Amino acid sequence: MAQSKGAEKKDYGWKLQEIVFVAMSCIVLGVVYLAAVYLSAFINTAGTPVGLGFLGNELLFGVWFMASTFAAYIIQKPGVALVSEILAALIEVLLGNMYGPMVIVTGLVQGIGSEIAFAAFRYRRFDWTTMTLAAFLCCVISFVWSFVRSGYGELAFGLLVLFFVIRLVSSVVFCDVICKVVADRLAGTGLLKGYALGRSHE
Amino acid sequence: MRSLNPGLKLLATVIASLMLSLTYNVPVNLVVAASCLLVTLLTPGVNRRRLALTMVPFALTALAFFTTGLFFGTAGDASGVQTSAFGQRTLYATDWTTAMQLASRVLAYGGLGVLFAFTSNAFELVMSLMQQFRLPPKFAYGVLAAYHFFPVVTEEFTVVGAALKVRGVRASPFSTKRLLPMLAHALERSESLAMAMESRGFEDGAPRRVAFRVPVRARDVFFLVAVPAAIAAGLILLR
Numbered sequence: 001m002a003q004s005k006g007a008e009k010k011d012y013g014w015k016l017q018e019i020v021f022v023a024m025s026c027i028v029l030g031v032v033y034l035a036a037v038y039l040s041a042f043i044n045t046a047g048t049p050v051g052l053g054f055l056g057n058e059l060l061f062g063v064w065f066m067a068s069t070f071a072a073y074i075i076q077k078p079g080v081a082l083v084s085e086i087l088a089a090l091i092e093v094l095l096g097n098m099y100g101p102m103v104i105v106t107g108l109v110q111g112i113g114s115e116i117a118f119a120a121f122r123y124r125r126f127d128w129t130t131m132t133l134a135a136f137l138c139c140v141i142s143f144v145w146s147f148v149r150s151g152y153g154e155l156a157f158g159l160l161v162l163f164f165v166i167r168l169v170s171s172v173v174f175c176d177v178i179c180k181v182v183a184d185r186l187a188g189t190g191l192l193k194g195y196a197l198g199r200s201h202e
Numbered sequence: 203m204r205s206l207n208p209g210l211k212l213l214a215t216v217i218a219s220l221m222l223s224l225t226y227n228v229p230v231n232l233v234v235a236a237s238c239l240l241v242t243l244l245t246p247g248v249n250r251r252r253l254a255l256t257m258v259p260f261a262l263t264a265l266a267f268f269t270t271g272l273f274f275g276t277a278g279d280a281s282g283v284q285t286s287a288f289g290q291r292t293l294y295a296t297d298w299t300t301a302m303q304l305a306s307r308v309l310a311y312g313g314l315g316v317l318f319a320f321t322s323n324a325f326e327l328v329m330s331l332m333q334q335f336r337l338p339p340k341f342a343y344g345v346l347a348a349y350h351f352f353p354v355v356t357e358e359f360t361v362v363g364a365a366l367k368v369r370g371v372r373a374s375p376f377s378t379k380r381l382l383p384m385l386a387h388a389l390e391r392s393e394s395l396a397m398a399m400e401s402r403g404f405e406d407g408a409p410r411r412v413a414f415r416v417p418v419r420a421r422d423v424f425f426l427v428a429v430p431a432a433i434a435a436g437l438i439l440l441r
Contacts, residue, residue, distance in 0.1 A: 014340065014341075015396075016340055016344055016396045016399060016400060016404070016406065017392060017393055017396035017397075019340055019341055019344035019345070019396075020344045020347055020348055020392040020395050020396045020399075021388070021389060021392040021393075021396075023344055023345045023347070023348030023349070023392075024348045024351065024355075024388040024389075024391060024392040024395075025385060025388055026348070027348055027349070027351060027352055027355050027388070028355055028381075028384045028385055028388045030352075031352070031355050031356050031358075031359050031384075032359065032375050032376060032380070032381065032384075035359065035375040036375045036376060039375070041259070041262070044262060044263070044266055045262060047266065048262070048265055048266045048269050049269065050269070050273070051269040051270045051271075051272060051273030051274055052270065053262075053263075053265065053266025053267070053269055053270060054266050054267065054270050057263075057266075063376075087341070087345060090331075090345060091345060091348070091349060093212070093318075093319075093327070094324040094327065094328070094345070094349050095324075095349075095352060096319040096320075097315070097319070098256055098259060098260060098312065098315050098316070098319070099311055099312075099315050100215060100219070100311065100312075100314050100315020100316070100317075100318045100319060101212045101215040101216045101219065101314070101315070101318055102215075102216065102219040102220075102223075102311055102314070102315070104212075104216065105216060105219070105220065148223050148224065149223045150267075150304070150307070150308075151223075151226065151271075151300075151303060151304050151307060154226075154271060154275055154300040154303060154304060155270065155271070155274050155275060155300070156274040156275065158274075159270070159274040174376070178376060178378065178381070181378055182378050182381050182382055182385060185378065185382055186382065186385055186386060186389070189386060191386055191389050191390065192389070194393075
């Protein structure tokens, strides 16, 4: 079905296999995230008495965008970053995320961030530049969203700068460096032959 | 609560959360949090122990927000008080208003989230999204298929960790050493899943019939209208 006329015309639709793969990577990343949340809980609890209890959250914030950049880097089609972030949020809701349905709105907002980065290069470049830009834009847009959602506008400016820097670092580490390294290694194993990234590695 | 249409319930809670996120009304936040918890508790078949356990991280997050707002808020009447790095003020000028606003909001989100999570079923939610919100079947069934692998992936996480440990490798949760085998398995699994679905006649765009219908009834629409209306009324009346 998907192979019928995909030879010269670039196929922008989603194949079932890609959807299942994105959903499955969301589950994997979700499980890993849950394990990491326990680590960040220590930081949160330790920081609470001095008013810095939110640091742990900020440290792991980049993990929320991982699904989006990871999928976009592998599948390399327009819309992948946005849709996979929404799928990731939907899966979070299905798994009973404690923040509930609001996660879907957050997913939408963050997906737009990384989508803009790949769209800026007309979906032709998927390398360190676009990945870093995607991580950066995710961070910026999600930070703006935090003003609405978590009331960051009420906090002191110096603290916001600290939060922003931590979130930027986390975002670059998780959805730029870790995603790209893992995806490249995955392509190196030859498992990704059916995807754009695997083809470019041959 | 359990029999409400999950898609519309989702929409109602999203609208409610958005309304709360655009306002800073402490009493409304607290009332929303309390009434959501009460409704969840009164719903038959809710696991109360699990509910209590879920509330622990919420209480911690709310507390974290509370102290953050208390020490680093901007809305306090602290003119003329010297501020150190990060704008930290002395305890006399701490910002109770901001603290309450931030913390009560976390609790309200928590209440709404818990209300949804404890009274909804994942399968019915996806079916409802497909039938009422035009989620393409390809995505609906693809996501459901992957969703059912959650327990397998959780187990895999420990297995991969143990395998690394046997070889004397210490790996943090986000180490590429741990992620790579897990994602490779995810890739293989998703390939065979997709193939299995297609070989059993799953085709996108083909006319479908659904065996499991999620109806929209009058009370679903009532819930969708009543919850935002109640919050709007609260925002106007409770100041």
